[in-house]
């Protein structure tokens with residue numbers, strides 16, 4: 593029992609204390625932010641990525657482990673999970689976050705591109721989920737699978753159809769996993785990021801007019817920070833979310849609320865004046 597409120601606060605702030613967590617795609621962007629926040633919450637983190645140089649750099653900085661892994665390859669994911677279990681005795685949390693984006697236009701997508709997108713973004717999530725779940729079930733149950741989807745998985749996108757389809761698949765897989773694995777005490781959820789400030793959106797943010805135009809379409813009027821996703825990931829991985837499963841939590845500044853740009857104050861003033869004039873006539 594903590595003796596004072598201060599001790600209690602400190603104890604409560606370590607929401608993932610001693611949980612063993614793998615974060616795929618942890619070398620960059622959202623995965624890096626999740627790894628950072630998980631480590632700060634007391635988790636034993638293993639970063640897994642194909643970008644081994646960046647991965648070692650982040651792991652060194654955070655004082656966590658790193659293991660090279662291609663999530664689209666079953667043997668590679670098996671070795672990742674086996675390695676973590678061997679070193680730490682168990683695996684509590686699998687964050688299947690690694691993903692690729694970009695796309696040729698709809699009419700130019702070939703089979704090779706389509707296959708690779710699905711292999712990394714959807715098959716990769718399935719392999720991480722299934723192999724981690726097999727271990728969790730064999731250990732007696734309990735555990736958390738947390739996937740990274742996207743707003744595009746909820747709404748589609750004309751320029752990145754393969755990516756959007758892969759992310760819609762992640763939402764479906766998250767629901768199916770929750771249904772199949774709930775009986776073993778394993779929770780399966782996803783985060784659905786909106787437009788976040790990582791290298792994946794660098795192209796959108798490179799030109800100020802383009803960035804401003806995009807931001808105006810987001811109800812909160814700005815791109816999200818990687819830490820916004822990490823906060824949601826900590827919550828969903830922690831016991832605070834112990835009755836939440838099969839859910840995709842969209843962290844998107846309100847993007848999915850509508851498909852119209854939010855009105856600026858100036859536009860709203862014009863509308864009010866026009867309305868008043870119409871009523872006065």
Ligand code: NAI
Nearest residue numbers: 617620621622641642643662663690691742785788790792
């Ligand atoms: P990022 O490109 O900065 O990071 C992705 C990481 O995944 C990289 O470290 C990369 O090396 C790794 N990776 C790629 N293929 C891999 C493979 N086969 N095996 C293992 N690791 C692999 O991108 P970001 O923005 O951090 O994206 C993270 C996740 O969030 C992705 O699944 C992405 O689709 C999703 N997302 C990102 C959004 C954004 O606005 N940045 C919006 C919605 C979803």
